[in-house]
Amino acid sequence: MSRFSVTYRIFAPDLADARARAEGIALEQTVEVPRDVVPDSVVEAGILGQLEEIGREGDGRFRAVISYSPESAGAEFTQFLNVIFGNSSIQRGLRVIAIAPGPEMLARHPGARFGIAGLRRLSGRAQGGLIAPVIKPQGLDVAALAEIAYRCALSGADIVKEDHGITDQPMAPFRARVEAICAALARAASETGRRALYFPSVAGHSWEIRDNLHFARDAGADGFLIMPGLLGFGLMRAIASDPDLALPVMSHPSFLGPYVLSSDTGFEHGVMFGTLQRLAGADISVFPNTGGRFGFTRDECAAIATACRAGDGPGTPILPSPGGGMSVERAGEMAAMYGPDVVYLLGGSLLRLGARIGEGIAAMRDAVDRADAG
Amino acid sequence: MSRFSVTYRIFAPDLADARARAEGIALEQTVEVPRDVVPDSVVEAGILGQLEEIGREGDGRFRAVISYSPESAGAEFTQFLNVIFGNSSIQRGLRVIAIAPGPEMLARHPGARFGIAGLRRLSGRAQGGLIAPVIKPQGLDVAALAEIAYRCALSGADIVKEDHGITDQPMAPFRARVEAICAALARAASETGRRALYFPSVAGHSWEIRDNLHFARDAGADGFLIMPGLLGFGLMRAIASDPDLALPVMSHPSFLGPYVLSSDTGFEHGVMFGTLQRLAGADISVFPNTGGRFGFTRDECAAIATACRAGDGPGTPILPSPGGGMSVERAGEMAAMYGPDVVYLLGGSLLRLGARIGEGIAAMRDAVDRADAG
Numbered sequence: 001m002s003r004f005s006v007t008y009r010i011f012a013p014d015l016a017d018a019r020a021r022a023e024g025i026a027l028e029q030t031v032e033v034p035r036d037v038v039p040d041s042v043v044e045a046g047i048l049g050q051l052e053e054i055g056r057e058g059d060g061r062f063r064a065v066i067s068y069s070p071e072s073a074g075a076e077f078t079q080f081l082n083v084i085f086g087n088s089s090i091q092r093g094l095r096v097i098a099i100a101p102g103p104e105m106l107a108r109h110p111g112a113r114f115g116i117a118g119l120r121r122l123s124g125r126a127q128g129g130l131i132a133p134v135i136k137p138q139g140l141d142v143a144a145l146a147e148i149a150y151r152c153a154l155s156g157a158d159i160v161k162e163d164h165g166i167t168d169q170p171m172a173p174f175r176a177r178v179e180a181i182c183a184a185l186a187r188a189a190s191e192t193g194r195r196a197l198y199f200p201s202v203a204g205h206s207w208e209i210r211d212n213l214h215f216a217r218d219a220g221a222d223g224f225l226i227m228p229g230l231l232g233f234g235l236m237r238a239i240a241s242d243p244d245l246a247l248p249v250m251s252h253p254s255f256l257g258p259y260v261l262s263s264d265t266g267f268e269h270g271v272m273f274g275t276l277q278r279l280a281g282a283d284i285s286v287f288p289n290t291g292g293r294f295g296f297t298r299d300e301c302a303a304i305a306t307a308c309r310a311g312d313g314p315g316t317p318i319l320p321s322p323g324g325g326m327s328v329e330r331a332g333e334m335a336a337m338y339g340p341d342v343v344y345l346l347g348g349s350l351l352r353l354g355a356r357i358g359e360g361i362a363a364m365r366d367a368v369d370r371a372d373a374g
Numbered sequence: 375m376s377r378f379s380v381t382y383r384i385f386a387p388d389l390a391d392a393r394a395r396a397e398g399i400a401l402e403q404t405v406e407v408p409r410d411v412v413p414d415s416v417v418e419a420g421i422l423g424q425l426e427e428i429g430r431e432g433d434g435r436f437r438a439v440i441s442y443s444p445e446s447a448g449a450e451f452t453q454f455l456n457v458i459f460g461n462s463s464i465q466r467g468l469r470v471i472a473i474a475p476g477p478e479m480l481a482r483h484p485g486a487r488f489g490i491a492g493l494r495r496l497s498g499r500a501q502g503g504l505i506a507p508v509i510k511p512q513g514l515d516v517a518a519l520a521e522i523a524y525r526c527a528l529s530g531a532d533i534v535k536e537d538h539g540i541t542d543q544p545m546a547p548f549r550a551r552v553e554a555i556c557a558a559l560a561r562a563a564s565e566t567g568r569r570a571l572y573f574p575s576v577a578g579h580s581w582e583i584r585d586n587l588h589f590a591r592d593a594g595a596d597g598f599l600i601m602p603g604l605l606g607f608g609l610m611r612a613i614a615s616d617p618d619l620a621l622p623v624m625s626h627p628s629f630l631g632p633y634v635l636s637s638d639t640g641f642e643h644g645v646m647f648g649t650l651q652r653l654a655g656a657d658i659s660v661f662p663n664t665g666g667r668f669g670f671t672r673d674e675c676a677a678i679a680t681a682c683r684a685g686d687g688p689g690t691p692i693l694p695s696p697g698g699g700m701s702v703e704r705a706g707e708m709a710a711m712y713g714p715d716v717v718y719l720l721g722g723s724l725l726r727l728g729a730r731i732g733e734g735i736a737a738m739r740d741a742v743d744r745a746d747a748g
Contacts, residue, residue: 024667031511032539033722042513045545072512074543076579078604082539082628086604090631090668137405138446139416165406165456169448171419205450206612210581230452230460232606238580254456257464262636293398294464348407 111315155358240281274307292325335371485689529732614655648681666699709745
């Protein structure tokens with residue numbers, strides 16, 4: 001059975017130390033006992049992680065490739081991630097810089113159902129950047145949120161996305177809100193002849209989530225916004241692959257900051273917001289845009305976009321979606337940086353326009369089209 | 375409605391900068407739009423985060439207390455955590471150092487169902503440290519794992535805990551394993567007259583988890599091991615409060631490392647492995663012990679134990695459970711450090727004994743009792 005491999009950056013004083021660390025990780029992530037305690041049957045079954053390669057990457061930094069058996073990872077996405085970086089996440093000086101799933105794990109977790117091509121088909125936006133206004137703020141009632149959604153759809157929004165901070169609060173309960181926004185978007189579609197896709201935010205206590213998703217689908221929702229950092233990558237994987245839902249998934253980075261912010265732990269930006277999202281089935285990966293109120297650099301954001309769209313997988317290419325500090329004024333700069341296969345999240349800068357929010361959407365569409373054209 | 379508050383450590387060059395950061399967080403974590411865009415109705419409803427206090431903590435470090443409305447956090451634990459540290463987790467130089475839930479959020483998330491007192495009652499260990507061998511390694515079959523569980527129970531284990539890396543792999547599928555281990559522990563109990571508690575590892579794809587938990591309960595499991603870092607704190611909260619399960623929960627730190635490892639992001643150790651676990655309903659909080667193969671300091675571990683057991687909440691005190699590098703040789707040192715209200719996880723050092731694993735449990739019991747007696 002083809003093994004999968006994880007490339008780690010190990011911070012260590014010398015190669016011998018790095019090698020010892022790597023050998024420790026191979027045990028930690030699988031049997032979690034010292035090597036001399038591992039029963040022969042377990043060794044023979046190939047369950048132990050295996051150090052495949054190790055080399056110096058720079059001063060005090062080494063790169064180690066460790067392969068694992070699909071038997072270790074089982075069928076659940078959660079356990080796959082547990083083998084990749086469960087207990088080893090608690091070791092200082094260790095960062096995941098690449099994941100190569102191999103054919104067997106890819107068969108178990110084949111990636112996005114829709115991806116770029118699917119989203120273009122569903123949205124009817126055959127080319128150019130997609131525009132996704134964010135319905136907010138938290139605290140507005142159902143009617144006010146539906147009115148914002150209506151105005152956005154009327155003016156050419158491709159995806160109407162709910163704020164990740166709007167779930168099932170008493171000001172705008174999930175089911176009432178979903179019904180009202182679906183009705184508002186249907187009304188807009190009847191006027192324009194073009195339907196904006198609606199991605200409500202996944203809500204509910206754990207045991208209620210699946211029922212809520214079916215409710216939203218039946219009401220007319222077109223996809224879901226989910227925060228894997230809080231709800232779990234396994235849940236995103238379950239939603240993305242659920243045959244009864246069969247709707248696209250937009251992933252939101254809430255609570256994931258500490259996995260990328262420190263260079264000596266966690267994941268490289270492209271792995272967290274690209275590779276891992278693809279493996280877990282996301283069709284769109286939201287991440288904090290450079291130049292906004294988060295500190296991601298231009299290189300980090302470019303690496304994320306590259307990882308989302310790489311033609312060699314895992315799975316089908318997906319849409320990167322930079323958010324935070326996006327505005328009409330920055331459309332040209334962003335289009336030059338991200339190219340056409342991108343979803344622009346628009347939040348606060350749009351809401352400032354109040355009842356004229358539609359003008360903001362139209363201006364963004366125009367700016368993006370001009371930038372994409374040349 | 376009583377507000378809850380979060381204390382953040384902000385890394386900033388001066389107080390003015392720290393204040394601006396704090397005011398930004400109060401917006402980011404609630405309405406997520408600039409202040410001038412917030413509708414009056416939302417302001418009047420108290421939805422905005424409010425900066426209650428800010429002061430210098432040290433060189434380049436400030437302490438800010440921000441209060442939030444329970445309306446922002448709604449009823450789901452996930453959303454509570456989203457308000458505490460969702461998007462702000464992506465800002466560099468920001469760390470959660472305290473959470474004060476206040477009466478309203480505490481009514482929604484009242485903490486552990488069992489806690490220290492409940493676990494002592496269930497286990498029959500009225501005083502002294504509890505001993506919890508870890509059933510592993512991954513790769514053994516059902517019969518081999520059940521045999522280890524049997525030997526541990528026979529020799530006085532209080533809790534037989536499965537390794538967090540054992541879920542539903544083909545080598546030992548969840549349901550077959552749970553049934554076999556329950557039978558093995560019943561056999562041991564019939565011989566000793568005392569029942570070891572059995573905590574299987576939560577397994578299954580998202581939609582199957584609840585059925586699996588009911589299966590395990592019906593088979594005779596006494597509690598569950600769950601990794602909130604991978605499965606979500608909301609799921610742990612759901613399991614801990616499920617009236618149909620009504621079993622204790624042991625929380626495992628897998629995948630949570632990056633939240634504590636860097637001092638300028640994430641959570642203080644005591645908040646992550648104490649306060650947050652208590653709010654999410656854990657009865658036992660596993661964390662990496664000092665002196666083992668993880669780098670936690672003695673002070674960090676002591677802070678975790680204190681946060682787990684503090685008499686003033688949130689909720690009832692729970693059991694800290696240091697793991698990693700635990701052994702009979704260290705029992706005295708550990709008992710002096712942690713006192714009697716603790717669960718000692720024993721893994722690799724026990725398995726090295728092979729068929730004589732029971733002798734290890736008995737030796738640990740003896741060492742802990744002698745140390746607890748002073």
